[in-house]
Amino acid sequence: MEKNKTGKYLKYAIGEIVLVVIGILIALQINNWNENRKLDEIKQNYYQQLLVDLEADKNYAKHSISILDTSITKFNNYMETLKQPYTDFDKIVQNVVGINSFTTLNLEFKTSSIKSLINTGDIKLLEPKLRDKLTQYNASKSQTMNLSRDNNDDANNILQSAMMSGGSAYLDFQNQPELINFLDIENKLPEIILKLEAYLQWKNFGEKGTVEGLNELINDADTNIDLIIRELKK
Numbered sequence: 215m216e217k218n219k220t221g222k223y224l225k226y227a228i229g230e231i232v233l234v235v236i237g238i239l240i241a242l243q244i245n246n247w248n249e250n251r252k253l254d255e256i257k258q259n260y261y262q263q264l265l266v267d268l269e270a271d272k273n274y275a276k277h278s279i280s281i282l283d284t285s286i287t288k289f290n291n292y293m294e295t296l297k298q299p300y301t302d303f304d305k306i307v308q309n310v311v312g313i314n315s316f317t318t319l320n321l322e323f324k325t326s327s328i329k330s331l332i333n334t335g336d337i338k339l340l341e342p343k344l345r346d347k348l349t350q351y352n353a354s355k356s357q358t359m360n361l362s363r364d365n366n367d368d369a370n371n372i373l374q375s376a377m378m379s380g381g382s383a384y385l386d387f388q389n390q391p392e393l394i395n396f397l398d399i400e401n402k403l404p405e406i407i408l409k410l411e412a413y414l415q416w417k418n419f420g421e422k423g424t425v426e427g428l429n430e431l432i433n434d435a436d437t438n439i440d441l442i443i444r445e446l447k448k
Contacts (some may be wrong), residue, residue, distance in 0.1 A: 257339055260331065261442050264348070267325035268435045268442075271355070274323060275428040275435075281319055282421045282428075288313050289418040307403065310410050316373060318366035318417060321359045321424070328352045344441045351434045358427035365420025369413055376409030 292313045295301065301309075328348050331337040337345050380402040394400070 253339065256336075258446070260327070260336070260340065261446055263327045264442055265439060267327045268439050270325050271323055272432050272435050275432050278319060278321060279425050279428050282425050285315050285319075286418060286421055286425070288315050289414055292414070307407060310407060310414070313414065315414065315417065318369060319362075319421075319424075320366060321362045321428075323355060323359065341441075341445060344438070344445065347434070347438050347441060351431070351438055354427070354434060355431055358424065358431060361427065362420065362424040365416070365423065369417040369420060372409055372413040372416055376406055376413060379406050379409060 292309055295309045296306075328337075329352060331340075332349065332352065337349065340348070380397060380399050399406075
């Protein structure tokens with residue numbers, strides 16, 4: 215009798231344990247499902263924000279390229295005037311001044327979602343291939359901005375030197391011949407023109423490099439957009 219009761223109790227206990235284990239497994243499964251659902255929602259939100267930012271980057275890059283192309287065209291037109299033989303010195307000065315290209319474009323992308331993902335570590339939530347592409351894209355964007363800024367700084371230093379040599383006086387005091395004569399600007403013109411020419415050449419070199427970098431960014435942005443859309447369709 216006692217043995218029969220013990221057997222029944224043992225079977226009952228084992229049954230209870232099995233039920234408890236099954237309950238725990240079900241609870242864990244539900245918890246995992248909820249966590250995966252929350253994670254998927256977070257990833258979906260990141261993907262949507264990334265799409266917005268990448269499109270914004272593309273639009274800004276295209277707008278910047280348009281501005282830079284205009285400046286490059288002005289420089290090319292100026293270079294055409296130098297091909298004309300025996301151009302009068304005053305005409306050369308007028309051509310340099312007439313190019314009206316004494317400003318530089320400093321790139322400033324407003325988007326920050328990729329950088330934020332990297333800084334917070336949430337970039338690891340994304341698929342490996344996309345994660346690597348976005349990291350490379352962010353590095354390329356930073357490099358393009360830094361190179362553009364450095365080239366602009368170098369060009370502006372040359373322009374500042376030209377202005378300090380008397381270029382600003384020559385440009386601003388055209389209606390003040392006595393003042394120009396007093397400042398001996400005429401004798402400084404060759405130096406001023408050489409420095410302005412160097413400024414334009416350096417600026418043009420930097421702008422071409424920036425346009426190349428921006429076009430690569432646009433292509434990389436398209437690649438990332440395609441990868442994100444594929445993830446959203448899964």
